[in-house]
Amino acid sequence: MDTPYSPYPKYKDTRIDWLGNIPEHWSTSKLRYMFSFGKGLPITKENLQDSGIPCLNYGEVHSKYGFEVDPSKHPLKFVGEEYLKSSPSALLEKGDIVFADTSEDIEGSGNFTQLISNHTIFAGYHTIIARPKDRTNSRFYAYLLDSQELRTQVRHAVKGVKVFSVTQAILRGIDIWLPDAIEQSKIANFLDHETAKIDTLIDKQQQLIKLLKEKRQAVISHAVTKGLNPNAPMKDSGVEWLGEVPVHWKSAKLKYLTDVIVDGAHFTPTYVEEGVPFLRVTDIQSEEVDLGRIKFIPKNEHEVLIQRCKPEKGDLLLSKNGTIGVPKVIDWDWEFSIFVSLCLIKFNHRLNSEYAYFYFMTHQIHEQIFGMIKQSTVINLHLDKIQDFYFSVPPIDEQECIVENLRDRLKTFDDLISKANKSISLSKERRTALISAAVTGKIDVRNFKAGDTHVV
CATH class of the missing domain: 3.90.220.20 (DNA methylase specificity domains)
Structure with missing residues (x-):
């Protein structure tokens, strides 16, 4: 990862697996001391409807939004208003973290999203709610939980073969590391600014892939229906x-x-x-x-x-x-x-x-x-x-000609799509590396200003 930032002047050994050294003035703790935990609604997919109170289920955590969710931008299913009285403990507040409690693969263990708005919204089925006790720097906690060093702890703790389960007990026992509140805020602001630039690059590549697939589809449709x-x-x-x-x-x-x-x-x-x-x-x-x-x-x-x-x-x-x-x-x-x-x-x-x-x-x-x-x-x-x-x-020999023609023409589209996908993968790797470097103190961003120019 290319970055103009220097390391901190002094480090200390944390004796935490997969972490190593952190800046000397940082402290270590457990997730249980910084969060309280709860469960999402005890419902199934059949309880969801098209209107009511937005509800965030484990499927959205895994496959749709990731990292952050805002009901004003992200379409969600709903539950009835009766749950406001029967299950108020499953309501979310801005800054709350929602984990999926199961995953079909080990890489998905520890997947979460953070509510970034003040909307009334429920955590739904197969979810665990982690509520920060101090919401001042809840954004920093989201980046910390997204770091490879912390997610590795989760992956080594989960149980399962076909389905991997994350429990409240596992999350409570996770080791964390913390700078002071002012430094947490600076790290979160730095990562918001820098990851936004990376996300913009990713979005542009995704839009390009969408356009290429549409053109590819049009080429196929025209060839096999018009010749x-x-x-x-x-x-x-x-x-x-x-x-x-x-x-x-x-x-x-x-x-x-x-x-x-x-x-x-x-x-x-x-x-x-x-x-x-x-x-x-x-x-x-x-x-x-x-x-x-x-x-x-x-x-x-x-x-x-x-x-x-x-x-x-x-x-x-x-x-x-x-x-x-x-x-x-x-x-x-x-x-x-x-x-x-x-x-x-x-x-x-x-x-x-x-x-x-x-x-x-x-x-x-x-x-x-x-x-x-x-x-x-x-x-x-x-x-x-x-x-x-x-x-x-068409006649069989013309079908064969069309097939050969499509193989040649589609290769150009496929190569461009492959190139865009590789660019997205590289950008995601850079994003992951940047988050880990900042939240583990490998780089010192205390002097960051939003107007600075950085290579990501």
Whole structure:
């Protein structure tokens, strides 16, 4: 990390694991002495509604806002006003910290957010409330709790295998280190100023990625619905979602372009440490299937499943539950089975699987998918609906040309998106390093002024 700041003149050994030395005049303590603790509302997702009192649940802590939340800027679900009388202890005040009490991975253990407004808001299900006893420098505490040195303590204390749990007892026992109140304020002001600049850079890269993905999507949609020849004569496809297509293309339902459309296991599988890979929706959403994170089932269950659903290289998987409409061409040779949330599609000679993959990514297919289920409260794409999807199909050799063209054109977008993602990762690493350096006293920011120019 590049910084113009010097270290403090003298340090002392804290004898705290993962921390090392801190400035000589700083003190050490435990989180229990600086915070009181409580629990969020004892509710479930079914208790949430579209109006009432804003409610912050563990899902928002993990995936949406992180570090800070303000109901005036961040959309939240609500609970009824009756909780104001029955559960006032779950109400938050400005500066309160809300931890998620469970995480699906060790890296998420200790995730929290801080309320930065005076809105009336509840902590919801699966949360722990940490209330600073002195709110003067509550912002400093947020940065302290976000430092790698403190989060490492949490990660080494949590219990769990599939789900990792953070308890009030764990949080109470966490070691902390503190400068005096004036210095805490200076560190918090410094980090607010410097991390804001980093966050602006991250936001710009995220906006760029969004724009690139939109353009990428437009290129795909145009290629597989209009073709590559801009001068090709067009005709009305006769299908609302497709509009005009080249004259020589055919429109047909998917069931006439396939040999098999079948979903996976309709029973609860037996998960084992070693066995046959068993893919779910989450496993097909990245470019490569991560064999280190997938589930496995016994060989005998796999043998039963492949009697009706045998995935092979060149077939296409499509998600039909949860995050629906995600396609994945099978480009590997190893044996596997699939859960009921996925369906397997085997194409006949009229449809190229990679062309179909791109087609499933178009606005035209999404219109069909969401048009069919928009009246349902259950996000579930049934096989009979999938069979009735309309496809606009050029001759097979033209499909292959379109696929090759898209591979070349999309590489430019993918490279730019990858570059932007790397920039975001680097910025986040710098942000993390800066926070740790400031709150552990590796750099002395006592003379910081907001008008100073710094390299972050």
